[in-house]
Amino acid sequence: MKKSIPKSGKIAKDARECVQECVSEFISFITSEASDRCHQEKRKTINGEDILFAMSTLGFDNYVEPLKLYLQKYRDAMKGDRASGPVTSDTPVEEIVEEAFASQTLTGNVLTTEQEIGRAHV
Numbered sequence: 271m272k273k274s275i276p277k278s279g280k281i282a283k284d285a286r287e288c289v290q291e292c293v294s295e296f297i298s299f300i301t302s303e304a305s306d307r308c309h310q311e312k313r314k315t316i317n318g319e320d321i322l323f324a325m326s327t328l329g330f331d332n333y334v335e336p337l338k339l340y341l342q343k344y345r346d347a348m349k350g351d352r353a354s355g356p357v358t359s360d361t362p363v364e365e366i367v368e369e370a371f372a373s374q375t376l377t378g379n380v381l382t383t384e385q386e387i388g389r390a391h392v
Contacts, residue, residue, distance in 0.1 A: 300325055300330075301316065303327055304316045304321050308320055318341045321337075322338060322341070
């Protein structure tokens, strides 16, 4: 969140908590849809494709393509890490995210997505 505001800006504690609550709800919303798909297909493990399918089903199509790129780049990086040693949680994943999203512009979709979340809970 801090990257989105000017360096001199501050984020109130209640605002951080509100965003965290929204993020948690969003994750639950998507995961529930993905879980339903797995249940219908008699599977126990939710995978990346299930999350992408859920996002598309729930109307978050604008995020599916960049996330497909991220997922593929992440998997490629994890394959490379396995060959060269243990997987760590350092910078490579962040670099993958930046690279995957570099060609996509998502800023215009935030309002639409928030409106869709609101409609889903009404």
